[in-house]
Amino acid sequence: MKSSSDLFKRAKKVISGGVNSPVRAFRAVDSNPLFISRAKGSKIYDVEEREYIDYVCSWGPMILGHSNELILKKVEKAMHNGLSFGAPVEAEVQIAEMIVSMVPGVEMVRMVNSGTEAVMSAVRLARGFTKRDKIIKFEGCYHGHSDSMLVKAGSGVLTAGIPDSLGVPRNLAGDTLTAVYNNISSVQRLFEENKNQIAAVIIEPVAANMGVIPPEEGFLKELSCICRQNSSLLIFDEVITGFRLGAGGAQEYFGVEADIVTFGKIIGGGMPVGAYAGRKEIMEYVAPCGGVYQAGTLSGNPVAMAAGLAQLEILNSSPGIYEDINKKAEVLGSGLEKIVQKHKVPVTLNRVGSLLCMFFSQNPVTNYQEAKQSNTKYYAAFFKSMLSKGIYLAPSQFEAMFVSTAHTYEDIDATLKAVEESLAENIALMEEL
Ligand code: PLP
DSSP states (O other), X not given: OOOXXXXXXXXXXXXXXXXXXGGGGOGGGTSOOOOEEEEEBTEEEETTOOEEEESSGGGTTOTTOBSOHHHHHHHHHHHHTOSOOSSOOHHHHHHHHHHHHHSTTOOEEEEESSHHHHHHHHHHHHHHHHTOOEEEEETTOOOOSOGGGOBSOOHHHHHTTOSBXXXXXXXXXXXXXXXXXXXXXXXXXXXXXXXXXXXXXEEOSSBOSSSOBOOOTTHHHHHHHHHHHTTOEEEEEOTTTTXXXXXTHHHHHHTOOOSEEEEOGGGGBTBSOEEEEEOHHHHTTBTTTSSBOOOOTTTTOHHHHHHHHHHHHHHHHSTTHHHXXXXXXXXXXXXXXXXXXXXXXXXXXXXXXXXXXXXXXXXXXXXXXHHTTSOHHHHHHHHHHHHHTTEEOOSSTTSOEEOOTTOOHHHHHHHHHHHHHHHHHHXXXXXXX
């Protein structure tokens, strides 16, 4: 039988760091990655045939769980018609119509291949539309790895402790200004210091790459007002929240409309898909209608579109699906809170809908600085204990736990039991740290 450790050894010889995306290397939890062979429903299986309840869910896309039969059927059908044509297909129109019908304020859509590409294109569009260069982002928010966005980013960048990235031109980074999440005066200040220069403010409406941090009451509305007052655009990066907080994503959930919205993850049903979308007057700036160039050989790929469309159709047509998933996350969250209180472990639990994070910190976590106070060593120990009990959590303190419709209440009970045992096992360590 193959083993994860053998595969990782081979991988490290031919793939930088042995992985194709940094967080997967498990460095933040001082471990080696599992190689996964298959997945079904709420479970994933490693190459050694061990079963795990999966709360990573491919970092968000698998909201219906793994290997959903309906999605697989649609993908198979599309696949037999040909893998790629580089020409328009009906599924592109259908998915765009579906997105327009589901998401508030969206009149037009452009499909791309990843969240990074979606954000990179949205930022270019905002700059082209406003004829301005500067962008405001928030410390600890991650928007993919395009040059402009690798400034005080979250997710793997935060995990690896890399403040920025080598190779990002200084001049370009200089046009990315950073504000403090949940702090409107930090945004106001940047607008005052950069009058008529801000093209857009980009935000994860729920920050989910520095753990999970909800926007405080009124914060997103105030952001939208400031943008309007300054003729700047508001970009909601809904790569995680889109189609997760509800059919209409964060805009619907919080009742705030953005000018441009970016998507990824769920929109592809597990295939590499992203999209950016907005009002017609803005989207028509994109080539071939307008002067903002953006293109893609595989954009709108028929197999990827079939997967995404199938997933969105299920989400859009199943009454109660979001109530169900949020209820499961609530049961999980309240169970976690009871256990940490019982063991007197300093944990702050943040939850929005089906996104959760256990911060190993006794203080409220409302921004990046507060998130960074978490005890990452303790998280690593907790992570390892949980993994040994068959629970697959994100290999970093600064990532979300994703609940899917495939998680059962039995899964949640088993998870809570493992949490109880893992905390008890590590209590001595907690006192040491
Ligand atoms: N934006 C957000 C909010 C994300 O969470 C991510 C990835 O995790 C991205 C953008 C980048 O997406 P991708 O990894 O598909 O390039």
